[in-house]
Amino acid sequence: MTKKxxxxxxxANVLNISAAAVSKALHDDSRISEKTKKxxxxxxxxxxxxxxxxxxxxxxxxxxxxxxxxxxxxSNFFSSVLQNIEEVLNKEGYNIIITQSNESYKKExxxxxxxxxxxxxxxxASMANETVELDYYEKVKxxxxxxxxxxxxxxxxxxxxxxxxxxxxxxLVVNHLVDNGCKRIxxxxxxxxxxxxxxxxxxxxxxxxxxxxxxxxxxxxxxGLTIEDGREKMYQLLNLKKRPDAVYVAxxxxxxxxxxxxxxxxxxxxxxxxxVGFGNEPFTDMVTPRITSVNQHSExxxxxxxxxxxxxxxxxxxxxxxxxxxxxxxxxxxDSSNKKALLT
Amino acid sequence: MTKKxxxxxxxANVLNISAAAVSKALHDDSRISEKTKKxxxxxxxxxxxxxxxxxxxxxxxxxxxxxxxxxxxxSNFFSSVLQNIEEVLNKEGYNIIITQSNESYKKExxxxxxxxxxxxxxxxASMANETVELDYYEKVKxxxxxxxxxxxxxxxxxxxxxxxxxxxxxxLVVNHLVDNGCKRIxxxxxxxxxxxxxxxxxxxxxxxxxxxxxxxxxxxxxxGLTIEDGREKMYQLLNLKKRPDAVYVAxxxxxxxxxxxxxxxxxxxxxxxxxVGFGNEPFTDMVTPRITSVNQHSExxxxxxxxxxxxxxxxxxxxxxxxxxxxxxxxxxxDSSNKKALLT
DNA sequence: TTAATTTGCTTAATCGTTTAAGCAAAAAAT
DNA sequence: ATTTTTTGCTTAAACGATTAAGCAAATTAA
Numbered sequence: 001m002t003k004k005x006x007x008x009x010x011x012a013n014v015l016n017i018s019a020a021a022v023s024k025a026l027h028d029d030s031r032i033s034e035k036t037k038k039x040x041x042x043x044x045x046x047x048x049x050x051x052x053x054x055x056x057x058x059x060x061x062x063x064x065x066x067x068x069x070x071x072x073x074x075s076n077f078f079s080s081v082l083q084n085i086e087e088v089l090n091k092e093g094y095n096i097i098i099t100q101s102n103e104s105y106k107k108e109x110x111x112x113x114x115x116x117x118x119x120x121x122x123x124x125a126s127m128a129n130e131t132v133e134l135d136y137y138e139k140v141k142x143x144x145x146x147x148x149x150x151x152x153x154x155x156x157x158x159x160x161x162x163x164x165x166x167x168x169x170x171x172l173v174v175n176h177l178v179d180n181g182c183k184r185i186x187x188x189x190x191x192x193x194x195x196x197x198x199x200x201x202x203x204x205x206x207x208x209x210x211x212x213x214x215x216x217x218x219x220x221x222x223x224g225l226t227i228e229d230g231r232e233k234m235y236q237l238l239n240l241k242k243r244p245d246a247v248y249v250a251x252x253x254x255x256x257x258x259x260x261x262x263x264x265x266x267x268x269x270x271x272x273x274x275x276v277g278f279g280n281e282p283f284t285d286m287v288t289p290r291i292t293s294v295n296q297h298s299e300x301x302x303x304x305x306x307x308x309x310x311x312x313x314x315x316x317x318x319x320x321x322x323x324x325x326x327x328x329x330x331x332x333x334x335d336s337s338n339k340k341a342l343l344t
Numbered sequence: 345m346t347k348k349x350x351x352x353x354x355x356a357n358v359l360n361i362s363a364a365a366v367s368k369a370l371h372d373d374s375r376i377s378e379k380t381k382k383x384x385x386x387x388x389x390x391x392x393x394x395x396x397x398x399x400x401x402x403x404x405x406x407x408x409x410x411x412x413x414x415x416x417x418x419s420n421f422f423s424s425v426l427q428n429i430e431e432v433l434n435k436e437g438y439n440i441i442i443t444q445s446n447e448s449y450k451k452e453x454x455x456x457x458x459x460x461x462x463x464x465x466x467x468x469a470s471m472a473n474e475t476v477e478l479d480y481y482e483k484v485k486x487x488x489x490x491x492x493x494x495x496x497x498x499x500x501x502x503x504x505x506x507x508x509x510x511x512x513x514x515x516l517v518v519n520h521l522v523d524n525g526c527k528r529i530x531x532x533x534x535x536x537x538x539x540x541x542x543x544x545x546x547x548x549x550x551x552x553x554x555x556x557x558x559x560x561x562x563x564x565x566x567x568g569l570t571i572e573d574g575r576e577k578m579y580q581l582l583n584l585k586k587r588p589d590a591v592y593v594a595x596x597x598x599x600x601x602x603x604x605x606x607x608x609x610x611x612x613x614x615x616x617x618x619x620v621g622f623g624n625e626p627f628t629d630m631v632t633p634r635i636t637s638v639n640q641h642s643e644x645x646x647x648x649x650x651x652x653x654x655x656x657x658x659x660x661x662x663x664x665x666x667x668x669x670x671x672x673x674x675x676x677x678x679d680s681s682n683k684k685a686l687l688t
Numbered sequence: 689t690t691a692a693t694t695t696g697c698t699t700a701a702t703c704g705t706t707t708a709a710g711c712a713a714a715a716a717a718t
Numbered sequence: 719a720t721t722t723t724t725t726g727c728t729t730a731a732a733c734g735a736t737t738a739a740g741c742a743a744a745t746t747a748a
Contacts (some may be wrong), residue, residue: 053463054735058704320731398702405733
């Protein structure tokens with residue numbers, strides 16, 4: 001069973017024409033007769049011919065492959081972005097290669113190397129939490145390959161970016177909480193070095209100011225936003241002399257950890273403490289009480305990222321500049337913060 | 345900024361040696377002097393040389409790429425399998441390309457074409473629910489590329505398979521429920537045409553028999569196991585004249601749907617109805633009450649799948665046969681079924 | 689009828705790397 | 719001192735496709 005793969009030459013031999021003619025026939029070149037085209041395609045089918053991507057990509061300099069780097073696939077947000085990127089790019093004849101960084105800078109660099117090595121035509125990425133050095137991304141740029149960032153981006157790279165308005169989102173959340181009578185609003189934030197989390201923190205601070213609420217530094221913390229982080233920070237907040245009456249968490253997983261602690265401590269949600277998450281992960285709608293969260297429009301982000309790449313796909317010399325597409329987020333109000341609903 | 349990529353030839357020119365010598369130096373060929381090797385590597389670094397994978401793969405016939413097909417990445421099970429496959433393969437110099445079928449047969453076929461086209465050295469896959477025809481998988485086999493299936497497999501393909509003992513798992517579940525005093529145990533199963541779901545159903549039936557419990561066909565249903573399916577089937581069960589006192593659901597998402605209905609209808613879990621899911625998705629430990637579920641050992645499945653591929657990676661002619669690695673599953677007992685804990 | 693154009697192919701070079709074969713110089717063995 | 723072996727390279731042919739250039743035959747134009 002030493003199945004030799006069929007090549008263009010095999011087809012040429014069968015029909016007694018040149019390999020070049022076969023190649024052209026398969027690409028519907030106008031200089032090949034309809035008769036020959038039909039014959040070639042028939043033989044190709046008979047011999048179960050599958051073009052060798054490596055050869056054509058090597059020759060033409062285009063792999064029709066786009067690399068995507070995400071911190072993890074195991075999240076509704078990223079998985080949904082991936083699906084939408086794929087959908088848009090498939091239609092244009094591109095295929096995507098998905099790699100995960102697991103939030104590790106080292107892994108992210110490896111991923112970039114892998115993708116460059118695979119000769120992808122472009123890279124769409126969301127940076128790992130850890131990433132602060134941009135040398136590897138500069139490498140991508142210096143190869144002349146379009147680089148598109150989403151969600152976790154970086155202005156300094158001067159490339160296209162698609163994301164939501166994190167600063168504005170925090171305002172949405174705080175407005176909503178104030179609207180529900182909350183006066184001591186805590187924020188369990190992500191690490192400030194990551195731009196999106198920094199923006200959420202800035203938005204939180206400015207929104208408090210807007211409502212003439214004092215900023216209590218005890219109520220503002222940074223973490224990796226895992227479930228465990230959420231639990232830990234929630235315990236810290238409960239141990240304060242003056243507990244908050246609302247907690248706005250910059251990530252749903254951490255919000256879940258906070259929820260667990262509140263439930264375990266028999267604290268009434270939202271009456272005693274209201275809770276808001278971020279990301280609108282499906283489980284926010286599954287737990288008790290359901291968690292209010294911010295929808296990040298993953299579908300649109302995926303689509304826009306893919307379309308942005310396609311903008312470059314024909315250009316020979318890629319000349320990118322900081323070009324941001326900022327979508328406005330949407331607050332999904334659920335039981336964990338909706339005191340008003342309880343009043344009626 | 346028309347950055348021409350550095351090739352092996354550029355390095356050769358700088359040092360006034362042949363391209364072949366450079367290639368060999370980079371691969372630490374024993375017939376190249378240490379002095380030359382050092383010089384080559386230095387120049388390679390200076391010129392920021394990145395090997396062209398397309399060229400080397402084309403020439404050597406090995407791409408060092410392994411394709412993985414999963415129904416979706418947005419599930420803890422698959423995401424964890426992916427991570428472990430990647431970890432094992434990366435160590436051996438392989439990279440993985442992840443594709444999603446979204447449970448669609450059509451998409452799965454496209455994925456296979458993409459992977460073959462990319463000239464992967466092997467394919468590791470878990471089949472879509474929809475998949476019944478095996479022609480596309482036969483195509484992979486006929487190309488002489490190793491094919492490894494996990495979780496959702498198919499005996500008829502005669503290839504390696506890694507999974508858990510689904511039949512035995514159902515016994516674990518039923519034993520546990522009987523042990524907790526349940527006598528009318530329902531099963532919300534997956535579609536029988538998918539082997540794993542069929543095995544869970546067979547295990548359920550045989551386990552009832554073992555415990556001398558009658559099999560009531562009203563209590564046994566098939567579905568796609570989405571959250572919505574779980575809700576629907578749970579309503580059906582609640583509308584029966586004789587309600588079950590336990591429900592064993594073949595998937596965690598459907599179990600969650602069932603849980604929502606039970607909670608909404610104010611039915612006491614596990615007292616009135618006990619609930620058991622399958623898959624040990626993280627949310628089973630997040631909801632109220634926490635759902636008893638079956639741990640499928642995703643880490644081990646991923647590792648074994650990768651190792652199985654590596655077994656073939658040196659062989660010229662791949663000769664596969666039905667070779668199953670069956671791991672035994674583990675029942676994670678939580679509140680939703682643990683009546684005994686309540687008694688003490 | 690002859691020139692110009694179009695059609696339908698072929699030839700050969702090329703993409704960047706690997707690798708079999710070969711060959712001179714150096715080192716080791718006799 | 720001569721033969722054998724080893725070392726360190728070079729040359730050239732591949733891998734399978736694409737593509738620029740070219741050329742004869744068929745068609746159209748003048």
